[in-house]
Amino acid sequence: MLATIAALLLLVGAGAPPAADRDAIETQVTTIFGPYKRQSNGVAAWDYPIYSAEVTALIARWRAVTPQDEPDALSDGDWLCQCQDWNRRRFLSTIISVGMTDRDTAEVDFILDLGTNGSNGSRAGRLILKREQGEWKLDDMVADDFPDGLKLALQQTIAADEALVAGSAE
Numbered sequence: 001m002l003a004t005i006a007a008l009l010l011l012v013g014a015g016a017p018p019a020a021d022r023d024a025i026e027t028q029v030t031t032i033f034g035p036y037k038r039q040s041n042g043v044a045a046w047d048y049p050i051y052s053a054e055v056t057a058l059i060a061r062w063r064a065v066t067p068q069d070e071p072d073a074l075s076d077g078d079w080l081c082q083c084q085d086w087n088r089r090r091f092l093s094t095i096i097s098v099g100m101t102d103r104d105t106a107e108v109d110f111i112l113d114l115g116t117n118g119s120n121g122s123r124a125g126r127l128i129l130k131r132e133q134g135e136w137k138l139d140d141m142v143a144d145d146f147p148d149g150l151k152l153a154l155q156q157t158i159a160a161d162e163a164l165v166a167g168s169a170e
Contacts, residue, residue, distance in 0.1 A: 015099055015100050015101075016098070016099065016100070017098055017099070017100045017106060021100070021106070022098055024136055025098055025106045025108060025129060025136050026095060026098065028050070028129060028135075028136040028137075028138075029093065029095055029108055029110065029127065030093075031050065032048070032050050032080060032127070032138060033080065033081075033091075033093035033110075033112070035048070036080075036081055036086055036088060036091045036093075037088050037091050038088060039088065040088075044078075045078050045079040045080045045081075046059050046062075046063070046074075046079060048080075050137060050138045051137055051138050051139075052130045052132055052137040052138065052139040053132060053137075054139065054151070055137075055138065055139060055140070055150070055151060055154070058151060058154040058155065058158070059154065061154075061158050062074065062154055062157060062158050062161070065158055065161040065162050065165060066161055067161060067164060067165070072157055072160065072161055072164075073153070073156070073157045073160065074153060074154065074157045077145070079141070079145070079146075079150065080141070081112055081114060081123065082112075082123050082125075082143055082144060082145040083114055083123070085114070085116060086114040086115055086116060087114065087115030087116050088115070089115065090113070090114075090115025090116075091112070091113065091114060091115045092112070092113040092115065093110055093111075093112050093113075094110060094111045094112075094113070095108055095109070095110055096109040096110060096111060096124075097109045103131075104130060104131040105128065105129070105130055105131075105139075106128070106129040106131075106136065107126055107127070107128055107129075108126065108127040108129065109124070109125075109126050110124065110125060110126070110127065111123070111124045112124075112125075123143060123144065124143070124144075125141060125142055125143030125144070125146075126141070126142045126143070127140075127141055128140040128141070128142070128149075139151075
């Protein structure tokens with residue numbers, strides 16, 4: 001199944017980036033998934049300094065309205081690996097393709113091997129990176145947990161959390 005997903009992702013790829021951009025984009029992807037290869041420091045994925053200004057603002061809004069007494073749609077798992085458990089010694093992120101949709105937007109198709117035993121140890125997805133002030137930042141992510149993108153999931157969860165708060169205030 002992962003081979004089929006990878007083949008489909010390759011077919012949808014955008015234009016190739018210049019070599020310097022490709023190196024910077026691949027370095028950022030390594031940074032994004034790097035924490036999964038190190039000893040856990042207890043920092044949640046939403047606290048990593050990897051997001052675009054727009055996503056950072058959405059995260060701040062989400063954090064402001066997240067219920068304190070129960071998990072919401074986004075606070076019950078890790079966004080980036082789409083998992084709760086992984087083996088840091090065997091975790092592997094693989095870039096399948098890197099394409100540019102415009103000068104400041106890159107799309108990176110990836111596969112993660114969580115390093116765990118079992119049939120649910122792999123994930124595939126797409127990162128959308130935006131160049132902001134000369135750095136590549138994560139602007140969206142499309143994957144099984146976010147089929148319409150992380151940004152839309154944030155917007156929908158913010159709306160649901162705000163409705164929950166408004167309903168409990170009445």
